[in-house]
Structure formats: C-alpha cells, structure tokens
Amino acid sequence: MKIGLDLMGGDFAPLAVLEGIKLSRELMTPGVELCLIGNINFIKKNHNEIYKDLLKEPNISFVNAADIITMSDSPTKIFSQKPDSSLCLGFNLLNSNQIDVFIGAGNTGAMMVGAIYTVKAIEGVLRPTILSVLPKFEGKFNIILDVGVNSDVRQDVLFQFGLLGSVYMKLIHGIENPKVGLLNIGSEKEKGNLMAQAAYALMENTDKYNFVGNIEGYDLFFDKADVIVTDGFTGNVVLKTLEGVYRIIRKRQIKDDYFKMFNYENYGGTPILGINKPVIVGHGVSTPIAFMNMIKLAKTVLENKMVEEIKTLFTSQINI
Amino acid sequence: MKIGLDLMGGDFAPLAVLEGIKLSRELMTPGVELCLIGNINFIKKNHNEIYKDLLKEPNISFVNAADIITMSDSPTKIFSQKPDSSLCLGFNLLNSNQIDVFIGAGNTGAMMVGAIYTVKAIEGVLRPTILSVLPKFEGKFNIILDVGVNSDVRQDVLFQFGLLGSVYMKLIHGIENPKVGLLNIGSEKEKGNLMAQAAYALMENTDKYNFVGNIEGYDLFFDKADVIVTDGFTGNVVLKTLEGVYRIIRKRQIKDDYFKMFNYENYGGTPILGINKPVIVGHGVSTPIAFMNMIKLAKTVLENKMVEEIKTLFTSQINI
Numbered sequence: 036m037k038i039g040l041d042l043m044g045g046d047f048a049p050l051a052v053l054e055g056i057k058l059s060r061e062l063m064t065p066g067v068e069l070c071l072i073g074n075i076n077f078i079k080k081n082h083n084e085i086y087k088d089l090l091k092e093p094n095i096s097f098v099n100a101a102d103i104i105t106m107s108d109s110p111t112k113i114f115s116q117k118p119d120s121s122l123c124l125g126f127n128l129l130n131s132n133q134i135d136v137f138i139g140a141g142n143t144g145a146m147m148v149g150a151i152y153t154v155k156a157i158e159g160v161l162r163p164t165i166l167s168v169l170p171k172f173e174g175k176f177n178i179i180l181d182v183g184v185n186s187d188v189r190q191d192v193l194f195q196f197g198l199l200g201s202v203y204m205k206l207i208h209g210i211e212n213p214k215v216g217l218l219n220i221g222s223e224k225e226k227g228n229l230m231a232q233a234a235y236a237l238m239e240n241t242d243k244y245n246f247v248g249n250i251e252g253y254d255l256f257f258d259k260a261d262v263i264v265t266d267g268f269t270g271n272v273v274l275k276t277l278e279g280v281y282r283i284i285r286k287r288q289i290k291d292d293y294f295k296m297f298n299y300e301n302y303g304g305t306p307i308l309g310i311n312k313p314v315i316v317g318h319g320v321s322t323p324i325a326f327m328n329m330i331k332l333a334k335t336v337l338e339n340k341m342v343e344e345i346k347t348l349f350t351s352q353i354n355i
Numbered sequence: 356m357k358i359g360l361d362l363m364g365g366d367f368a369p370l371a372v373l374e375g376i377k378l379s380r381e382l383m384t385p386g387v388e389l390c391l392i393g394n395i396n397f398i399k400k401n402h403n404e405i406y407k408d409l410l411k412e413p414n415i416s417f418v419n420a421a422d423i424i425t426m427s428d429s430p431t432k433i434f435s436q437k438p439d440s441s442l443c444l445g446f447n448l449l450n451s452n453q454i455d456v457f458i459g460a461g462n463t464g465a466m467m468v469g470a471i472y473t474v475k476a477i478e479g480v481l482r483p484t485i486l487s488v489l490p491k492f493e494g495k496f497n498i499i500l501d502v503g504v505n506s507d508v509r510q511d512v513l514f515q516f517g518l519l520g521s522v523y524m525k526l527i528h529g530i531e532n533p534k535v536g537l538l539n540i541g542s543e544k545e546k547g548n549l550m551a552q553a554a555y556a557l558m559e560n561t562d563k564y565n566f567v568g569n570i571e572g573y574d575l576f577f578d579k580a581d582v583i584v585t586d587g588f589t590g591n592v593v594l595k596t597l598e599g600v601y602r603i604i605r606k607r608q609i610k611d612d613y614f615k616m617f618n619y620e621n622y623g624g625t626p627i628l629g630i631n632k633p634v635i636v637g638h639g640v641s642t643p644i645a646f647m648n649m650i651k652l653a654k655t656v657l658e659n660k661m662v663e664e665i666k667t668l669f670t671s672q673i674n675i
Contacts, residue, residue: 172603183540186548220503220591228506228588252595256603268548269589271540275572276593280600283492283576283613291607 036066036337038330039134042073043103043121044141045321049073052140053085055326056095062330068094069330070134072121075099100124110144114152122146126153129312136333140304140317140326147184147307147316154312157342159349162192163309164199165316167274169263170296172256178204179218179255179263180308183271190233193217193264194241199308200262201244202348206339207306207332216250216260218269224249230266238264303328306336313342356386356657358650359454362393363423363441364461365641369393372460373405375646376415382650388414389650390454392441395419420444430464434472442466446473449632456653460624460637460646467504467627467636474632477662479669482512483629484519485636487594489583490616492576498524499538499575499583500628503591510553513537513584514561519628520582521564522668526659527626527652536570536580538589544569550586558584623648626656633662 040056042049056069063069071089075097078086089095100121104113114123122141126149129137139146147163156163166180180200185192197215204213217235219227224235226249238246250260255273265273281297303325304317313336315329336342360376362369376389383389391409395417398406409415420441424433434443442461446469449457459466467483476483486500500520505512517535524533537555539547544555546569558566570580575593585593601617623645624637633656635649656662 172606186540186551218592220506220588220595228586231506231588252592252597253599253602255596256599265592266548268540268551269592272538272572272585272589272593273596275540276575276596277572277600279573279576280597282573286492287611287613289609289611291609293603293607 036136036334037068037070037134038333039070039072039125039128039137040326040330041121041125041137041139041141042071042078043100044139045317046319047322048140049078050082051321051323052326053078053082053089054323055330056089057085058323058327059330062327062334063094067334068096070096070098070128072098072100072125072128074101074103074121077103098124098128104141104145110142111148113145114149122149126150129314130154136313136315136337138304138315138317138326138329138333140319140321140329142319143183143316146314150307150310150314154310154314157309157311157346157349160199160309160345161195162188163307164196164267165305165307166200166203167270167305168302169255169277170293171258172293173258176296177255177261177263179265179270179273181265181267181270182274182305183267185267187268188230188266190230190237193230193234193266194237195309196264197238197241197244197246197262198348199345200264202345203306203308203341204261206341206344207335210261212245213261214247214259215244215262215264216247216254218263218265218273219249219251222249222251234264300325301328303332306332306341309345311342311346313337356456356654357388357390357454358653359390359392359445359448359457360646360650361441361445361457361459361461362391362398363420364459365637366639367642368460369398370402371641371643372646373398373402373409374643375650376409377405378643378647379650382647382654383414387654388416390416390418390448392418392420392445392448394421394423394441397423418444418448424461424465430462431468433465434469442469446470449634450474456633456635456657458624458635458637458646458649458653460639460641462639463503463636466634470627470630470634474630474634477629477631477666477669480519480629480665481515482508483627484516484587485625485627486520486523487590487625488622489575489597490613491578492613493578496616497575497580497583499585499590499593501585501587501590502594502625503587505587507588508550508586510550510557513550513554513586514557515629516584517558517561517564517566517582518668519665520584522665523626523628523661524581526661526664527655530581532565533581534567534579535564535582535584536567536574538583538585538593539569539571542569542571554584620645621648623652626652626661629665631662631666633657
C-alpha cells in the first residue's frame with residue numbers, strides 16, 4: 036500500500052509531519068510505502084537533516100509541490116489558484132491511483148473540497164462526513180459525526196450518518212452491531228428540533244443499523260451508544276466545547292487518566308466517510324504523534340477495505 | 356415583596372424546598388415574605404416537624420394545593436387537568452398580584468407553558484427564554500441562552516436573546532455594557548449554519564447591545580463574551596455535555612476550584628426572560644442550597660426591577 040502525506044498541512048508543518056514519519060518506523064511493515072508531498076526547496080532549507088535521513092529510506096519517496104498554500108488562500112479556490120500545492124497534488128495522485136490513501140492536516144474545508152471534486156462522493160451518499168472520538172468512562176470510546184463540515188442537514192443525511200458511523204465502528208474498531216444514537220435534548224422520540232424529530236422517525240424502524248434512540252449531552256461519555264449522530268453545527272460546538280474543557284484541565288494542571296484521553300493526538304485524525312477513496316484529515320495543530328496515529332489509521336482503513344464496504348452498502352441500496 | 360415557592364416541584368421536593376427555606380433565614384430581611392404552595396396533607400404526613408417550624412414564622416404563609424403532578428402528566432395539559440396543583444396555583448397567584456415572583460423546580464416545559472398562558476410574553480418579545488451560567492476561567496461567568504425551551508428559532512429570535520441576556524447581565528450581575536457573542540463554528544461572519552449567518556447579519560450593526568462576534572465552543576469558558584446567544588437545541592446540548600463533564604469530574608474524585616463552579620447549586624435557577632412577571636425555574640435535581648440561591652436570585656430580580664426594564668426596552672422599540 037502506498038500512503039500519501041501532505042507535508043505542508045497543519046500549523047506545525049512540515050516539521051511535525053517529518054517527525055511523525057520518523058516516529059512511524061514500526062508501522063513501515065513490508066509492502067508499506069510513503070509518498071511525501073511538499074515543497075522540497077522549503078524543506079531542504081529548513082529541515083535538511085531530517086530530509087536527508089528520510090531520503091535514504093527505500094520505501095519513502097518525495098513529490099515536489101511548487102505552490103505553497105497560505106492562510107489567505109480561500110479553501111474553495113485552492114484547486115484553481117494553487118494546483119501545484121501539496122494538497123492538490125495529493126488528491127490528484129489519489130485520484131489517479133498513484134497513492135492508495137491521502138493524509139493531510141491542512142484546512143479541513145479545503146480537504147473536503149479536494150475530496151469531493153477529485154475522488155467524489157460514493158453514489159447514494161448525500162453528504163460525506165467527518166467524525167471525532169469521545170472516550171467512554173467505562174473504557175473504549177464513542178464516535179460523533181458530523182463535526183463541522185455539514186452545518187445544515189436534512190433528516191435523510193442524518194440517517195446516513197448513522198450508517199456511515201456504524202460501518203466505521205465495525206470495520207475500524209471491531210465493534211459488532213454498534214449502537215447508534217441520535218444526539219437530542221430529551222430521551223423521548225418527540226423531543227428536539229424539527230430536524231431531530233424527523234431523523235428519529237427515519238431511524239427508529241431501520242434494519243440497516245442498531246438504533247438505540249436519543250442520546251443527551253451527558254450521555255456522550257458513557258456507554259449508551261457507540262455512534263452518535265448529529266448535524267455538523269451541533270457536533271462542532273460539542274467538539275470545541277470539549278477542547279475548551281481539555282484546555283482548562285491542562286491549565287489547572289489536573290492529571291487524570293480519563294481526561295488524558297481527550298488529547299486528540301491519540302486519535303490522529305478522522306477519515307472522510309462516504310467518498311470513493313480513503314482520505315484522512317488531521318487537526319490543524321497536529322503534532323508528530325498525531326501524524327504517526329494518522330498513518331496507523333490509514334493502514335487500518337486500507338487493510339479493512341472500509342471504502343469498498345461503504346460502496347457495497349450504498350450501491351446495493353441507493354434509495355435509503 | 357412576596358416570594359411564591361412551589362413546594363412540590365423538583366426530584367427531591369418537598370423536603371429539598373422546605374430545607375432550602377430553612378437555609379434562607381439571612382435572606383428574610385424586613386419586607387420579605389414567603390408564600391409556600393404545596394399539598395399540606397402530604398407535607399404534614401411526611402415532614403411534619405419542619406412544617407410546624409415554618410408555620411411559626413410570621414413572614415411565611417402556606418397555600419394548599421389539592422392536586423399533585425406526577426411524572427405521567429403531560430406538561431401542556433397540567434393547566435386543564437390539574438388546576439389545583441402547586442404549579443398552576445403559583446402562576447395564578449402571580450398573575451393576580453398575590454405574589455411578586457414565582458419559584459419552581461418542576462418540569463421546565465410545564466413552567467414555560469404556565470408562564471406563557473398566565474403572565475404571558477412581554478409585547479414585542481418573540482420567544483421568552485431561559486439561560487444557564489458558565490464559569491469563566493478568569494473569574495466571573497458567562498451566561499448562555501437559550502438552553503432548551505426554543506429548539507427551532509429564527510434569526511430575529513436569536514437577535515432578541517442577545518438583548519434579553521444583555522439586560523440580565525447588566526441588572527442582575529452589574530456588568531456594564533455586556534459583551535454579546537453568537538455561538539458558532541468559526542470566528543468569521545460567513546461561518547455556521549444558515550440561521551447563525553442570518554443572526555450575525557442582524558447583530559453586527561445593532562446599537563442595542565455590544566455585539567462582539569462569533570464565539571466558538573472553546574471560548575465558552577473564557578472572557579471573550581459575557582452573554583452567549585444560541586438556539587435552544589445547541590444550548591441544551593452544550594449544557595448537558597458540561598453536566599456530563601461535571602459528573603465525570605466527581606466520579607474521578609477530582610477536586611478543583613474551577614470545576615467546582617460547574618455545580619449548578621451555586622446558581623440556583625434561571626429566570627424566564629421576556630415575560631410580564633418574574634419567574635425562576637430550578638433544575639429538576641435542585642437541592643436545599645439550590646432553592647436558597649433561587650430565593651436570593653428572586654430577590655435580586657425584584658430589587659433591580661428586571662421585568663420592568665425589559666418591558667420598557669421592548670415597548671419603546673416593538674419593531675426589533
């Protein structure tokens with residue numbers, strides 16, 4: 036398998052990505068190759084030591100990206116204005132089968148745009164989505180999706196998030212028949228805003244996954260569900276609220292094994308679920324450990340043929 | 356001032372309310388009277404000691420409520436089916452000026468229904484709302500509103516929440532020119548769902564309060580705003596997520612002065628903002644300390660003429 040990495044994506048790139056690769060030696064099992072996409076001049080100039088080290092590795096190759104994306108570039112215009120950026124080249128390599136998975140911690144919006152315009156949504160998937168991880172008090176964790184790319188959704192989109200999340204938990208984390216819950220403001224079916232009520236009505240009778248009803252805010256950290264479905268607005272607010280809590284836990288110098296798991300580094304990134312090729316999106320502030328965990332996740336996604344499984348599910352039932 | 360209390364509202368009622376009253380001696384300054392509304396037979400039978408003690412107090416009176424609300428009663432039907440319940444009697448006493456403020460920790464939905472059908476929304480207020488408190492890392496706290504009674508809102512409703520929250524922070528907590536932020540998923544004005552974008556457009560040019568832009572989840576605990584505006588769905592999810600965090604903090608036996616402030620007891624309850632008379636709604640699990648703090652809040656609301664101030668603001672500018 037050939038794993039492509041955007042060396043220039045993320046607040047601490049390219050150094051954090053390069054160091055993450057160095058941490059990933061154990062993941063470089065036979066057959067695993069890395070294709071590193073970045074501005075070679077910039078890397079040589081700033082990180083020549085580590086660049087030369089990596090050049091020596093037989094299963095690592097570099098692709099030069101002449102364009103560099105800056106904060107002032109609009110995520111939606113990168114493809115027309117910076118076609119030789121690492122982000123655009125990565126998606127083109129993925130789309131032309133020169134890499135099998137693409138990892139990037141650049142702007143999430145730009146990663147979504149890239150994914151949708153190159154490898155495209157799987158037929159039948161209304162809105163590709165991203166997820167995040169919430170550690171459970173009892174051990175293991177929940178996933179929540181969407182967490183920011185689909186702010187305005189319809190009930191059928193929420194319904195599909197349940198299916199996408201369910202497949203992810205089963206294939207990537209080995210949870211048989213994952214419990215799918217709908218994030219809501221009460222436990223009864225008639226609770227919530229109009230969208231949640233309509234989504235509940237679609238979910239409650241499905242045989243496509245194991246719907247367990249509404250999940251309230253205080254259930255997010257407990258074993259009431261494995262997959263928690265919500266719109267990208269609510270999901271993003273929840274995610275960032277918990278980032279705020281984690282910042283305070285650190286500022287207050289609280290050492291606790293449970294809250295330690297709120298450190299996103301442990302999870303690396305999120306796959307974009309519902310597109311035709313595997314893509315892993317990292318957090319903007321990704322560290323070397325986060326990049327190592329993204330490489331690990333990319334391998335698991337490929338080994339378990341996650342994309343193929345989702346394609347099969349959706350092409351066999353276009354009209355869900 | 357005559358403060359009415361629903362003795363039967365809340366999971367630990369009536370005992371928690373009765374004990375809360377005993378804790379409130381210092382609040383019973385000259386001119387303060389309590390009117391306690393509850394099922395006298397039930398109270399005599401179960402809490403006769405404390406009942407007899409309170410009967411002796413010259414500034415405490417009891418009103419008997421023959422009907423008792425149970426879990427199976429529908430919040431919207433209580434007024435037609437249980438007219439002699441403490442909740443209904445409380446609103447009737449308030450509406451007929453026999454009490455000046457009504458405090459109750461019964462079902463929040465029923466409290467809202469009661470408020471809207473008896474004392475009614477102030478002319479010009481589109482949707483009365485409730486708030487919650489978020490401690491700031493730097494000291495003091497933010498308020499967030501709505502937190503659950505208005506799941507589906509329009510942008511003009513969000514705009515008004517900013518005004519209602521601003522008046523509350525100024526009058527009740529003495530914050531001059533409170534900073535009002537809009538809960539959103541990015542800092543730029545074009546971020547968010549359609550509703551947040553439309554609300555931003557209304558808020559950004561107002562001279563009615565001090566709008567400071569978008570507030571993200573991780574800003575909730577910091578001094579970026581004083582008043583954080585959101586719809587009742589998102590607000591309720593945030594609130595319950597933080598209740599979940601607080602439960603874990605306690606389960607993990609973490610002792611921390613900042614997180615201690617997440618204990619809702621400290622704040623007691625929330626006024627219903629935007630109605631013609633003062634009403635304080637308590638959390639279902641309110642303890643004696645919470646009831647004491649609700650009595651304190653009721654006094655502050657009356658002393659600072661919060662309702663009159665909101666009426667003046669809205670009648671002078673119906674068309675906001």
